[in-house]
Amino acid sequence: MKTENGFEKICHISDLKEKTGKRFFVNDTDIAVFKVDGEIFAVGNICPxxxxxxMxxxxxxxxxxxxxxxxxxxxxxxxxxxxxxxxxxxYKVNLINDFVYVKVLSKKLNW
Ligand code: FES
Structure with a gap:
């Protein structure tokens, strides 16, 4: 579910365990989401x-x-x-009513 400003709902905050990552695909992008000391971070899941x-x-x-x-x-x-x-x-993370939203812009395809 997308919000008006481009954030996509990925899970409930209780689905994330402290210091344990979780993988999601948002707009065809592979991301890793972490909760550290209650704060949520979303980064690319593919190690450079x-x-x-x-990741x-x-x-x-x-x-x-x-x-x-x-x-x-x-x-x-x-x-x-x-x-x-x-x-x-x-990626930007937003918490709304205990649900986690991330903003991942669609990638441009380089054919
Ligand atoms: S693949 Fe991540 S450090 Fe080598």
Whole structure:
């Protein structure tokens, strides 16, 4: 279900366990959603290292997610790597009546 401002409802807040990721597809985009200290973050699920779609199984340390495959680390707030360079895409999250909404713009197809 979409709201007027482009946010899509993905789940109830109780569907998310603290520090355990969950995978969703929104507008054909693979995303990983995490709840950390009650705050919700949505990032791309595909690790930029080897394009493995397992970020949702990543380990949470402070406000970072660590890829379970080779340990690359990304900040959940802005997706950056510890070096500050770009890593994962991040998506806006909204909580309305305990339901989680994310905004994922449709990707342009590059044929
Ligand atoms: S695939 Fe994520 S660190 Fe290698």
């Amino acid at each position: 290292h080897q394009k493995t779609p397992l 949702f199984e990543g380990i949470i340390e402070n406000c970072n997610v660590i890829c379970p495959v080779h340990g690359w680390e990304f900040n959940l707030k802005d997706g950056t790597k510890p070096s500050g360079s770009k890593g994962l895409d991040t």
